Amino acid sequence: MSTVHELRTSPEIGGVGHSVLRKEDDRFIRGAGSYIDDLTLPGMLHMAILRSPVAHARIGSIDSSAATALDGVLAVVTGEALAAHGLAWMPTLSGDTQAVLATDKVRFQGQEVAAVIAADPYTAADAVKLIEVEYEDLEAITTPQQSLSTDTLIRDDKEGQTDNTAYTWEAGDQDAADAAFAAAARVVSLDTHYPRSHPAPLETCGVVADVNSITGQATIYMTSQAPHAIRTVFALVAGLPEEKIRIVTRDIGGGFGNKVPVYPGYVVATAASLLIGKPVKWIESRTENLISTGFARDFHMHAELAIDGENRITAMRADILSDQGAFYSDAQPSKFRAGLFHICTGSYDFPAAHVTAKGAYTNKAPGGVAYRCSFRVTEASYLIERLVDNAAHEVGMDPADFRSLNFIGADQFPYLSPTGFVYDSGDYHGAMDMAKELIDYDGWRARQAEQNSDPGADKLIGIGIASFTEVVGAGNSREFDILGLKMFDSAELRVHPTGKAILKLGVQTQGQGHETTFAQIVAEELGIPYSDIKVQYGDTDNTPYGLGTYASRSTPVGGAATAVVSRKLRAKARKLAAHLLEAAEEDLEWEPGKFTVRGTDQSVTIQDAAFAAYTNHPEGMEAGLEGVTYYDPPNMTYPFGTYIVVVEVDTGDGTWKVLDMAAVDDCGVRINPMIVEGQITGGLTEGFAKANMQWITFDDDGNCIGSNFMDYLVPTAWETPRYKLGETVTPSPHHPIGAKGVGESATVGSPAAFTNAVVDALRSRGVTNIDMPVLPHRVWGALNGVDVSP
Amino acid sequence: MQINVTINGTGETRDVESRRLLVDFIRTDLGMTGTHIGCDTTSCGACTVLLDGKPVKSCTVLAVQADGHEVTTVEGLGQNGELHPIQGAFKEHHGLQCGFCTPGMMLVGASLLENNPSPTDEEVRWAISGNLCRCTGYMNIVAAIQAAGGDGS
Numbered sequence: 001m002s003t004v005h006e007l008r009t010s011p012e013i014g015g016v017g018h019s020v021l022r023k024e025d026d027r028f029i030r031g032a033g034s035y036i037d038d039l040t041l042p043g044m045l046h047m048a049i050l051r052s053p054v055a056h057a058r059i060g061s062i063d064s065s066a067a068t069a070l071d072g073v074l075a076v077v078t079g080e081a082l083a084a085h086g087l088a089w090m091p092t093l094s095g096d097t098q099a100v101l102a103t104d105k106v107r108f109q110g111q112e113v114a115a116v117i118a119a120d121p122y123t124a125a126d127a128v129k130l131i132e133v134e135y136e137d138l139e140a141i142t143t144p145q146q147s148l149s150t151d152t153l154i155r156d157d158k159e160g161q162t163d164n165t166a167y168t169w170e171a172g173d174q175d176a177a178d179a180a181f182a183a184a185a186r187v188v189s190l191d192t193h194y195p196r197s198h199p200a201p202l203e204t205c206g207v208v209a210d211v212n213s214i215t216g217q218a219t220i221y222m223t224s225q226a227p228h229a230i231r232t233v234f235a236l237v238a239g240l241p242e243e244k245i246r247i248v249t250r251d252i253g254g255g256f257g258n259k260v261p262v263y264p265g266y267v268v269a270t271a272a273s274l275l276i277g278k279p280v281k282w283i284e285s286r287t288e289n290l291i292s293t294g295f296a297r298d299f300h301m302h303a304e305l306a307i308d309g310e311n312r313i314t315a316m317r318a319d320i321l322s323d324q325g326a327f328y329s330d331a332q333p334s335k336f337r338a339g340l341f342h343i344c345t346g347s348y349d350f351p352a353a354h355v356t357a358k359g360a361y362t363n364k365a366p367g368g369v370a371y372r373c374s375f376r377v378t379e380a381s382y383l384i385e386r387l388v389d390n391a392a393h394e395v396g397m398d399p400a401d402f403r404s405l406n407f408i409g410a411d412q413f414p415y416l417s418p419t420g421f422v423y424d425s426g427d428y429h430g431a432m433d434m435a436k437e438l439i440d441y442d443g444w445r446a447r448q449a450e451q452n453s454d455p456g457a458d459k460l461i462g463i464g465i466a467s468f469t470e471v472v473g474a475g476n477s478r479e480f481d482i483l484g485l486k487m488f489d490s491a492e493l494r495v496h497p498t499g500k501a502i503l504k505l506g507v508q509t510q511g512q513g514h515e516t517t518f519a520q521i522v523a524e525e526l527g528i529p530y531s532d533i534k535v536q537y538g539d540t541d542n543t544p545y546g547l548g549t550y551a552s553r554s555t556p557v558g559g560a561a562t563a564v565v566s567r568k569l570r571a572k573a574r575k576l577a578a579h580l581l582e583a584a585e586e587d588l589e590w591e592p593g594k595f596t597v598r599g600t601d602q603s604v605t606i607q608d609a610a611f612a613a614y615t616n617h618p619e620g621m622e623a624g625l626e627g628v629t630y631y632d633p634p635n636m637t638y639p640f641g642t643y644i645v646v647v648e649v650d651t652g653d654g655t656w657k658v659l660d661m662a663a664v665d666d667c668g669v670r671i672n673p674m675i676v677e678g679q680i681t682g683g684l685t686e687g688f689a690k691a692n693m694q695w696i697t698f699d700d701d702g703n704c705i706g707s708n709f710m711d712y713l714v715p716t717a718w719e720t721p722r723y724k725l726g727e728t729v730t731p732s733p734h735h736p737i738g739a740k741g742v743g744e745s746a747t748v749g750s751p752a753a754f755t756n757a758v759v760d761a762l763r764s765r766g767v768t769n770i771d772m773p774v775l776p777h778r779v780w781g782a783l784n785g786v787d788v789s790p
Numbered sequence: 791m792q793i794n795v796t797i798n799g800t801g802e803t804r805d806v807e808s809r810r811l812l813v814d815f816i817r818t819d820l821g822m823t824g825t826h827i828g829c830d831t832t833s834c835g836a837c838t839v840l841l842d843g844k845p846v847k848s849c850t851v852l853a854v855q856a857d858g859h860e861v862t863t864v865e866g867l868g869q870n871g872e873l874h875p876i877q878g879a880f881k882e883h884h885g886l887q888c889g890f891c892t893p894g895m896m897l898v899g900a901s902l903l904e905n906n907p908s909p910t911d912e913e914v915r916w917a918i919s920g921n922l923c924r925c926t927g928y929m930n931i932v933a934a935i936q937a938a939g940g941d942g943s
Contacts, residue, residue, distance in 0.1 A: 511925050685926075685927035
């Protein structure tokens with residue numbers, strides 16, 4: 001049940017629950033951040049990439065003589081040149097392969113074909129335009145349906161690949177689901193497409209590769225959400241000894257999943273530095289970013305709910321077809337080919353479910369990255385929340401009441417879902433009740449009934465709900481890995497003689513505020529002021545191994561590691577305190593920052609104990625106060641919440657605007673409420689973006705429509721709604737400080753709420769579905785019975 | 791060609807190619823990397839600087855167009871070692887996360903406040919509508935700019 005976190009530290013200590021201001025902001029507000037493009041090394045060269053103008057073609061000749069002859073150009077790298085070093089192809093994080101530079105065919109528009117290394121970026125860009133490539137066009141396959149019905153083989157490079165299937169996968173119990181459907185009083189179905197989108201962090205991807213030809217040391221500065229895993233992949237790809245590879249991730253200007261995969265540009269720049277012996281910088285342009293790296297979603301979904309005579313859901317069936325693009329290059333755990341999509345039973349209690357999924361190769365950029373999402377949870381959440389809304393209307397119940405009737409009860413946790421997840425904790429009714437109150441749900445329903453009942457109304461009100469459950473914080477390592485690397489994470493903590501500390505993390509920040517939040521966890525556990533704790537990450541030579549930050553795993557895994565290592569140090573500090581106080585350990589009482597001999601006023605601070613660790617430690621004890629923890633979570637965490645959106649739809653032109661929105665989130669214990677709320681308002685905006693405007697389409701030739709911010713719309717402050725936030729606190733029972741993850745909740749949960757709201761406005765006109773983005777012409781088409789697709 | 795640009799109060803004379811973008815002049819030639827590049831197409835505003843006090847997107851201004859003019863970047867927002875009120879307000883109101891849009895947002899906000907010290911929510915949103923933020927959802931940015939105006943808190 002919902003609880004309130006009790007503050008155990010003062011604001012000066014700044015432990016869990018304090019909205020302390022962010023330590024990292026001091027450099028950012030001065031323009032003193034150090035992003036990848038801010039780095040200049042002596043003798044550094046610049047790389048630009050020639051990309052395919054067509055979606056599918058066999059490559060004939062490549063003539064780079066004019067480019068090579070240009071003053072300032074040092075080299076033109078082609079796939080053929082890389083192939084001579086065994087580097088023309090690389091493994092992807094999903095266990096597929098991907099072309100670094102194309103040798104045989106190009107398989108999507110924007111694919112990397114050649115790279116120019118030049119003295120400055122202007123010259124490199126000039127030279128790219130001088131390279132002549134002959135292409136022999138092939139059939140462009142732009143939908144997964146087309147992909148699975150054509151004889152044209154996209155991945156003819158792969159031995160044993162006889163069709164365009166990238167993967168197949170299933171979960172749940174088909175017999176049980178079928179039996180429940182056979183007995184159902186009613187079946188409700190939905191076909192919907194979660195469109196292709198792009199995370200588009202404001203900073204694009206980039207790398208500065210510095211390979212020292214004498215020592216063999218490769219220092220690779222790059223925009224990576226997972227630097228340690230990338231180091232290992234580089235060792236495997238390039239055959240470099242891993243101890244000579246150092247990945248350094250500096251400040252990152254947003255990631256959102258875009259900066260998880262290994263991109264060809266990183267590899268080519270590294271190879272070029274190795275061959276030329278000078279540092280090589282590659283910074284992606286926005287167009288390169290939008291057409292080639294980090295696509296997300298593109299899920300074609302069919303699903304059904306079986307409902308009994310008492311309006312209870314009894315089973316779910318879902319069948320998914322994902323458009324993977326030319327290479328299956330998103331990062332999915334090896335056991336879960338469609339990610340965690342099987343969380344699609346959501347917040348509801350029913351016994352049977354069966355999920356089938358298939359991925360298809362197409363001539364589009366490789367897609368499927370978890371855009372602010374834990375491995376396909378976003379698609380799953382959207383599907384169930386759209387379907388439940390339709391079901392409520394089908395059975396004639398208010399969508400809030402239908403959800404509440406079918407929610408998993410607070411007393412049912414831990415809850416085993418029909419697809420095999422063990423939900424750790426939840427109070428779904430609590431979040432729903434708070435959201436309804438926050439937005440005055442009944443008041444809006446009354447106003448809607450009045451306004452929408454007028455058949456001539458030119459403005460219709462719609463109310464949309466989404467009661468999402470996420471599964472975040474991979475692993476456990478029994479089930480979760482990336483390319484065989486188990487999904488634990490790590491923290492190393494060292495308290496200096498003066499009581500200040502340094503915390504080194506295996507996870508990474510892309511703007512989430514780790515330097516503050518993780519210092520607060522140490523502050524909570526040791527009572528050292530958060531301002532005295534330096535947090536380091538993103539340098540594989542100087543931090544313990546970890547799998548990085550995505551899938552909301554920093555706090556659930558790295559945060560847990562931080563709490564556990566802090567407790568290890570506290571146990572040693574207790575011994576030191578006992579030594580200083582000449583008391584028995586068991587006679588000491590701990591409060592954050594201080595050990596006191598029970599029943600006396602004799603005490604020793606954590607700083608005193610730290611000093612003693614270096615100056616006066618007892619005989620037989622090792623000096624120092626430091627430790628490392630590799631934390632393997634026993635389970636995932638399951639954040640949840642209810643979002644309610646009120647929209648007004650203009651029936652004349654199909655535009656819609658948000659009149660009000662309430663978002664109640666439960667992410668367990670909140671370490672820094674200010675930062676948590678910032679994650680939520682940011683996430684809600686990305687959810688709004690996907691429902692309202694944000695998609696990338698392709699024409700029948702595979703040309704990407706949406707290669708810049710004028711064609712690929714992302715919301716400005718002007719369109720972005722204002723949000724009312726609420727919170728309930730249901731701690732995770734297995735996390736050391738009860739925290740779950742929160743970075744992705746709002747992006748996962750909110751798209752269905754916005755879409756449901758628009759559809760709800762149009763229910764009285766017979767509309768049951770509009771696919772995202774819910775563009776005005778689609779709304780108008782639905783209202784007027786006109787097919788206006790896409 | 792040779793240009794003279796006053797940047798954050800200091801005169802700088804350089805030879806530049808006529809095609810050189812102002813943002814590259816600032817970032818590469820002058821080594822001031824607080825001005826960021828997010829899109830190259832005047833869409834995102836990460837490269838916003840003040841040209842004679844007015845916000846411009848420096849990825850779409852040629853360096854030669856700044857010849858004889860004054861440019862203010864984020865490095866010049868504070869004066870005499872003191873932060874500009876908008877810098878403190880962005881921190882105080884959690885108006886930034888990854889920090890990449892922040893210099894441009896602060897410069898636009900500061901420019902708005904010069905003319906309108908107490909802008910409404912809508913006025914702030916309109917003023918910053920040429921600047922994209924992918925992290926915050928804008929609410930805290932608006933709050934920060936409003937807080938920096940008026941009483942200057």
